[in-house]
Amino acid sequence: MRDDAITLERSCAVPADRVWETLIRPVFWWGDDVVLEPFEGGRFHEPWRDRVGQHHTRGRVVKIDPPRLLQLSWKDDGWTFETDVAVRLLENGNGCRIVLTHRGWNGAPESDRERLVAAHLGGWKHHLGSLANCAETRHLNETGSG
Numbered sequence: 001m002r003d004d005a006i007t008l009e010r011s012c013a014v015p016a017d018r019v020w021e022t023l024i025r026p027v028f029w030w031g032d033d034v035v036l037e038p039f040e041g042g043r044f045h046e047p048w049r050d051r052v053g054q055h056h057t058r059g060r061v062v063k064i065d066p067p068r069l070l071q072l073s074w075k076d077d078g079w080t081f082e083t084d085v086a087v088r089l090l091e092n093g094n095g096c097r098i099v100l101t102h103r104g105w106n107g108a109p110e111s112d113r114e115r116l117v118a119a120h121l122g123g124w125k126h127h128l129g130s131l132a133n134c135a136e137t138r139h140l141n142e143t144g145s146g
Contacts, residue, residue, distance in 0.1 A: 004113065005103035006121050012132040014139040016089035016096040020067030022135040023087060029134040030127060040064055044072050059085075074102070081107030098132060100124055 012019050026034040035045040042061040047054065059073040059082075068089055075082040083104035090097040102124060108116050 004105040004117050005101055006105075006117060006124060007099070007101045008121075008124055008128055009100075010098045010128045010132050011092070011095060012098055013095045013136050015094065016091050017067040018139050019089050019096055019098065019131070019135040022138055023070060023089070023131060024066075028138065029130045037061065038064060038070070044074075074104075079108070083107070098128060100128055 022028050024036060024038040026036050030046070033047050035043055037043045038061065040061055040063060042064075044057075044059040044061065046057040048057065049055070056077045058075055058077070061070070062073055062084070063069060063071040069086065071084065071086040073082055074085045081104065083102060085100065085102045088099040088101075090099060102120055105113055105117050
């Protein structure tokens, strides 16, 4: 069975180590209520709201290899399956490429899979843009260069 993984890439104009400093501090780019403990086994928790009400996404840091890889388990409350999110930072000249892969969607009920993948694709596009923009802005503010 094919794994309907979400894979997104985004260029960032700052080096991977600077993006990493932003990535592991979600208060800067994701939200001040997101918890990420940046060590293996550390907690991840994202509370979020939609038109239905309050929800929670929870997980653990599965693997961490600064400044190259952050891998999380990922499960919304009420899901009977768990997914996996990996964020890789690849050096690219004076900047880096941010590569996000969210896999494990074959565990989702077939009737919900397409909707869940589409919703997470949209969310990840937004969050990757926020991560890159925040890392670039923080770098400019710290160095005073542009």
